[in-house]
Structure formats: C-alpha cells, structure tokens
Amino acid sequence: MPERSAPKGAAEPRPAATVMLLRPASAGAGGVAGESGMEVLLMRRVRSMGFAPGAHVFPGGLVDERDADGGPPWTGPSPDEWARVLGTDVRMARALVCAAVRETFEETGVLLASAPVAAGAPATTLDTGTEEWERDRSGLVDRSRSFTEVLSRRGLVVRTEWLRAWSRWITPRVEPRRFDTWFFAAELPPGQEPRYVGGEADLTRWTDPSEAVAAWEEGRMPMLPPTVVSCRELAACRTLEGVRTARRDIVPIEPDVRDVGGQTRIVTPDGAHYPLPKPNATP
Numbered sequence: 418m419p420e421r422s423a424p425k426g427a428a429e430p431r432p433a434a435t436v437m438l439l440r441p442a443s444a445g446a447g448g449v450a451g452e453s454g455m456e457v458l459l460m461r462r463v464r465s466m467g468f469a470p471g472a473h474v475f476p477g478g479l480v481d482e483r484d485a486d487g488g489p490p491w492t493g494p495s496p497d498e499w500a501r502v503l504g505t506d507v508r509m510a511r512a513l514v515c516a517a518v519r520e521t522f523e524e525t526g527v528l529l530a531s532a533p534v535a536a537g538a539p540a541t542t543l544d545t546g547t548e549e550w551e552r553d554r555s556g557l558v559d560r561s562r563s564f565t566e567v568l569s570r571r572g573l574v575v576r577t578e579w580l581r582a583w584s585r586w587i588t589p590r591v592e593p594r595r596f597d598t599w600f601f602a603a604e605l606p607p608g609q610e611p612r613y614v615g616g617e618a619d620l621t622r623w624t625d626p627s628e629a630v631a632a633w634e635e636g637r638m639p640m641l642p643p644t645v646v647s648c649r650e651l652a653a654c655r656t657l658e659g660v661r662t663a664r665r666d667i668v669p670i671e672p673d674v675r676d677v678g679g680q681t682r683i684v685t686p687d688g689a690h691y692p693l694p695k696p697n698a699t700p
Contacts, residue, residue, distance in 0.1 A: 435477025
C-alpha cells in the first residue's frame, strides 16, 4: 500500500486539546443517573469551517500561548505529574490541561472548575449560564480575557483531577493543516449542563458511544478517525466506572494516507483504515 507523497517541508503540527465530556446514560437535566451506561457529548461543526466541516467532534481546540504562561490555580495532579502522563515538558502539560478546560467552556459553557474545597468534600455547583459568565466566555473566545484572569477574579481553581488523559493523535504529514491533539475524558460536573453557544458548531448532542459508531458506519454521522476510534474505546468501557479504571498509555498515533484497493484511505498504525474525509477535513 503506497503512502501518498508528503509535501516538502510538511506543516508542523500545532498543539491542541479536546475533551470527551461524559454523563450517565439516563442522566437528563441535572446529570443524575446510575451506572447503566453513558453518553458522550458530540458537536457538529458548521459546514463553513475550513477544518472538518460537517463532522461530529468533541469540544476542543488549539492551545493558546497564555495557557502555558498564566499558571492558573488548580487542584489535582501537579503540572509535573501531568507532564509525565502526557509525555511533554511541564510548560506544555500546563498548557494542554488549561486548553482542555478553557476550550470546553468556550464551546459548551461547561467549566471543569470550582471554588477551592477541602480534600474529599463535594465541589460547589457553578451556574455558568448567567450574563456575567457569558461575558467571560465571550472574552475568552475573542482573547480579550485570559483563562487565568477569569478564574482568579472569581476565586476558582481548575479541577485537573476531573480530567483523564486518553490518547494523542497527530495529523498525517501530507495534510496542509496539522494538529497534535491530546484527548481527555471528563465527567459532566454536578449541576452543570452544556448549552448551545453558536460559533463553530450548529448542533450539540448527547449520544451513546456505541450508537455514534453505528451511525458513522451507516453514513449518518460523519466523524474523523480519532473520534470514531475514541467512541469505540468508550463503548468498550461500557460505564463511567469503566472509563475511570481503563488503562491508558499516551503515545503519539500518526496515521498515514495510502491507496487501499484503489481508494485513498487514512490508515492507523494498527492497520485499520478509514475513508478520506472531504478536503480540509483530515484529522
């Protein structure tokens, strides 16, 4: 299977973070349910987007320079510990964790943060749907406010213990837009609900991961290979407890683009292959 020729001076992949936001399957408003299954939040990108138009994706986006420099208050694993888990230096680890939390808030209104609490105590519930919070969210989107500034002013800490490192995907070298994306899993904080905030997505939906894969296989839900693989992995875990206890080794996964049986396909290192998305939509 010949590999498509990579252009000279292949684009350098830009660091990014994405979050698989999860809730119990029977959750509904308020997020209260048992452990019978789970749902993952998927967003459909608007068709005018240059990258992955019309694809269903997890919330996430590029690392901002200030994600590494601000040093926001947080609880849970230290930046040094995150660096060991993510396979990066400390500065990049801090940036990736902050980008994961910031981008999730920007795109869904869900904030993986709380007021400081004693060890073992329940987190305070945040109402991020107010006009004041919306001003902060909009300020993060247009970069007029930094993530550290917003958290510090409100006396909040990033709850990094709510995040679980899941995988790392790098765009094939042949693509003009390349991303080095770390995937995280996180459970929906109590009392919070995602909301439609416009921008890059025109639809937000909770979906059983196995049903999402089935819809993709039937051509009803366009997804990029990293999203398909991640949904399959979540489905194999079956429950939130399964996700919490799953063993994950974070190693870079960089697919190739090859000719398979006369068709151009995205081929992952394990030999699985996927249809090539529309132009500018490759992961």
